[in-house]
Amino acid sequence: MKQQMQRVSIAVQGPFNGALTYLHESVLAPGIRCEVSLGPRTVIGISVNEPPDEQLDLAKLKPIKRVLDDKPILSEDILTISVWMSRYYLHEFSSPFFLALPKLLRTGKSAELKKTRWVSLTTQGQHIDTTQLARSVKQQAVMVVMQKQRKATQSHLNGLGFNTALVAALEKKQLLTTSEEVNLEPIKPTGELFEAALQLTGEQLQALEHINMDQYSPCLLEGVTGSGKTEVYLQAIEKCLKEGKRALVLVPEIGLTPQTLSRFQKRFQDDTVALHSGMTDNARHQAWVKASLGQAAIIIGTRSSILTPIPNLGLIVVDEEHDGSYKQQDTLRYHARDIALKRAHALNIPIILGSATPSLESLHNASIGRFAHLLLEQRANGSSLPPIETIDMRKQKHQAGFSERLALRVQMHLDEGNQVILFLNRRGYAPNWFCKTCGWIADCTFCDAHMTHHRAQRTNICHHCGHREAPPRQCPNCHETTLEAMGTGTERAEETIAQLFPGTPIIRFDRDIASTRIKMEQQLKLTEQDGPAIIIGTQMLAKGHHFERVTLVGIWDIDGGLFSADLRARERMGQLLTQVAGRSGRGERRGEVLVQTWYPDNPVFEPLLKHDYRSFAVSLLEDRKRSQLPPFGFLAVIRCDSAFANLAENRLQEMAHYLLDTKKVRVLGPLPALLSRRAGKHRYMLLVQCQKRSHLHEVLTPLHRHYPRDAKQVSWHIDIDPSDLA
Ligand code: ADP
Ligand code: ZN
Numbered sequence: 001m002k003q004q005m006q007r008v009s010i011a012v013q014g015p016f017n018g019a020l021t022y023l024h025e026s027v028l029a030p031g032i033r034c035e036v037s038l039g040p041r042t043v044i045g046i047s048v049n050e051p052p053d054e055q056l057d058l059a060k061l062k063p064i065k066r067v068l069d070d071k072p073i074l075s076e077d078i079l080t081i082s083v084w085m086s087r088y089y090l091h092e093f094s095s096p097f098f099l100a101l102p103k104l105l106r107t108g109k110s111a112e113l114k115k116t117r118w119v120s121l122t123t124q125g126q127h128i129d130t131t132q133l134a135r136s137v138k139q140q141a142v143m144v145v146m147q148k149q150r151k152a153t154q155s156h157l158n159g160l161g162f163n164t165a166l167v168a169a170l171e172k173k174q175l176l177t178t179s180e181e182v183n184l185e186p187i188k189p190t191g192e193l194f195e196a197a198l199q200l201t202g203e204q205l206q207a208l209e210h211i212n213m214d215q216y217s218p219c220l221l222e223g224v225t226g227s228g229k230t231e232v233y234l235q236a237i238e239k240c241l242k243e244g245k246r247a248l249v250l251v252p253e254i255g256l257t258p259q260t261l262s263r264f265q266k267r268f269q270d271d272t273v274a275l276h277s278g279m280t281d282n283a284r285h286q287a288w289v290k291a292s293l294g295q296a297a298i299i300i301g302t303r304s305s306i307l308t309p310i311p312n313l314g315l316i317v318v319d320e321e322h323d324g325s326y327k328q329q330d331t332l333r334y335h336a337r338d339i340a341l342k343r344a345h346a347l348n349i350p351i352i353l354g355s356a357t358p359s360l361e362s363l364h365n366a367s368i369g370r371f372a373h374l375l376l377e378q379r380a381n382g383s384s385l386p387p388i389e390t391i392d393m394r395k396q397k398h399q400a401g402f403s404e405r406l407a408l409r410v411q412m413h414l415d416e417g418n419q420v421i422l423f424l425n426r427r428g429y430a431p432n433w434f435c436k437t438c439g440w441i442a443d444c445t446f447c448d449a450h451m452t453h454h455r456a457q458r459t460n461i462c463h464h465c466g467h468r469e470a471p472p473r474q475c476p477n478c479h480e481t482t483l484e485a486m487g488t489g490t491e492r493a494e495e496t497i498a499q500l501f502p503g504t505p506i507i508r509f510d511r512d513i514a515s516t517r518i519k520m521e522q523q524l525k526l527t528e529q530d531g532p533a534i535i536i537g538t539q540m541l542a543k544g545h546h547f548e549r550v551t552l553v554g555i556w557d558i559d560g561g562l563f564s565a566d567l568r569a570r571e572r573m574g575q576l577l578t579q580v581a582g583r584s585g586r587g588e589r590r591g592e593v594l595v596q597t598w599y600p601d602n603p604v605f606e607p608l609l610k611h612d613y614r615s616f617a618v619s620l621l622e623d624r625k626r627s628q629l630p631p632f633g634f635l636a637v638i639r640c641d642s643a644f645a646n647l648a649e650n651r652l653q654e655m656a657h658y659l660l661d662t663k664k665v666r667v668l669g670p671l672p673a674l675l676s677r678r679a680g681k682h683r684y685m686l687l688v689q690c691q692k693r694s695h696l697h698e699v700l701t702p703l704h705r706h707y708p709r710d711a712k713q714v715s716w717h718i719d720i721d722p723s724d725l726a
């Protein structure tokens with residue numbers, strides 16, 4: 001029997017640099033899950049398109065225990081890109097394949113769809129004059145939709161605001177019927193619209209026409225905040241759907257609100273599905289399967305949805321392409337934008353990267369002609385960009401860092417019935433708990449970092465490891481009881497503002513308040529109420545929200561970004577400032593922006609105050625060029641952690657010697673990481689720089705194969721194209 005068995009390659013989770021070879025009675029198509037034994041355990045594996053090991057003795061190979069799918073569940077393009085990712089990011093071979101699957105499929109659940117609730121039009125419903133239903137606006141609206149669509153899923157109708165009760169009422173009137181079906185058939189996208197597309201501005205039209213829908217056509221859509229980038233995406237998607245192809249839209253981690261989703265659902269009759277980390281495992285599984293069967297025309301998702309199989313994909317959009325959440329910061333440290341480019345290239349389809357503040361990498365790619373550079377320099381609704389001014393904090397009286405001058409202006413805007421945004425990028429009450437007598441500051445026991453004081457919970461919390469401690473009443477250093485909070489976070493800002501503007505509604509956005517999508521949505525709803533209000537928040541506010549009635553944006557604190565040693569700190573500061581400023585004056589009323597700073601003369605601010613993000617970016621690119629940092633060179637960081645500082649440092653020293661011997665790369669370090677101790681581990685890093693991408697991989701691949709990742713006492717990893725050095 002054994003002679004007839006075939007060798008097959010299976011990706012199995014574990015520290016393996018390639019696929020493992022098993023036996024099966026027939027050749028297995030790539031992309032099929034199976035159960036295999038690994039040592040004493042039975043684990044899930046995925047068949048892959050790699051040559052099996054022909055050297056291994058047949059007698060030693062184990063048979064596949066059970067095949068879980070009758071058809072591949074990962075498409076060819078995903079399988080190819082996964083192999084590429086594991087080589088490029090120098091990670092365990094199997095990681096990308098498993099990353100591509102939702103959790104339930106990773107753990108062996110079947111890939112079947114649950115029954116879907118379908119709503120269809122009856123003959124009576126087809127012929128009814130919907131104005132007869134005018135007594136119920138909603139019933140009439142549903143019927144208008146259904147007379148166009150004839151059949152729709154209940155979840156699609158939910159997305160349009162038509163719930164089951166409403167459908168049931170119309171079922172009673174025999175205008176609609178419902179059924180529960182399992183549908184495995186793909187739908188064909190039509191590009192039919194519910195709501196007419198907007199008349200494009202000249203700039204938008206030019207941008208749209210530039211996108212070649214028939215081939216790989218990478219475009220950087222650089223449009224000021226409020227310039228109508230989304231409208232360009234929508235109309236490009238419409239073209240794509242009209243050709244019967246599907247579209248994938250990536251959004252930042254916290255950018256996918258129900259508002260964003262409904263913008264797509266309101267426009268297109270074709271089904272849209274969302275994929276993000278806030279969904280239950282089950283919901284995500286269902287959405288993924290629908291997408292992979294071709295039952296949705298538009299797939300909107302966060303980072304990992306770039307690896308969703310989508311038949312006949314015709315367009316990829318990466319919204320807010322500069323956003324940090326596209327880079328995964330643990331295990332497989334991939335960048336979803338870069339994978340999106342790779343995928344679009346492999347499929348020979350267009351890709352739009354959109355942002356008001358593009359990453360330096362993308363600007364560089366546009367300037368050397370690798371990307372088409374599409375510009376939207378005017379706001380779409382004719383409103384103008386708000387003037388930005390600085391407030392010199394050295395000359396101001398202030399309360400918890402909130403200046404008198406800003407307070408006056410806030411009052412002015414509130415008096416006119418407008419809303420105000422106050423931005424500070426620090427959650428919690430205060431960044432420090434300190435002693436006024438001797439200057440002692442509460443530090444985390446496990447990290448090289450100060451504790452953040454959270455007053456509402458009466459605790460100090462470390463934002464790096466989550467460690468919590470009661471704030472001491474007596475100073476451990478001088479034994480005085482003169483301890484208090486120093487500095488300002490959003491919690492304290494809210495307290496200060498409530499004192500200064502009693503009676504004005506305050507709406508806070510930070511990870512403590514808007515910790516889930518639902519809570520986020522509740523906060524957003526509050527901003528839609530009439531009358532003056534103050535919105536206080538962290539960078540959550542910067543993510544593309546459209547606050548119609550905000551006329552003043554006050555930036556409480558941005559100085560942190562000026563002096564950080566991190567690779568991208570300045571770039572991020574400029575992006576944040578520009579994005580947050582862009583929330584002002586988006587409606588009919590004119591807006592303004594005030595920036596509090598202790599360093600008003602810092603030249604970094606100059607172009608930003610004129611809304612000239614481009615000049616700001618160009619000067620940062622010049623710095624990068626001088627130091628041969630990306631995008632003018634290639635960079636990897638090797639980070640090493642250990643409970644014993646010398647072990648981590650020595651391990652990196654050893655690697656540094658080897659790397660220097662190759663004479664192909666520049667090596668800096670070992671250096672202590674910017675956060676030199678976290679959760680009790682000492683952290684060191686090694687920077688590896690070179691001029692040729694292939695050299696980087698040539699020298700790092702053997703390292704990756706030679707050293708075990710998690711040896712006793714020392715663990716290490718390689719981060720290719722790191723987004724920060726923390
Ligand atoms: P961005 O994504 O560039 O910040 P949005 O797409 O959110 O901008 O558009 C900002 C506002 O301008 C929205 O209210 C949108 O409806 C409106 N808008 C976009 N394009 C047009 C257009 N061509 N004509 C009129 N209004 C438009
Ligand atoms: Zn003290």
Ligand code: ZN
Pocket residue numbers: 444445446447449462463464465466467678679
């Ligand atoms: Zn800590």
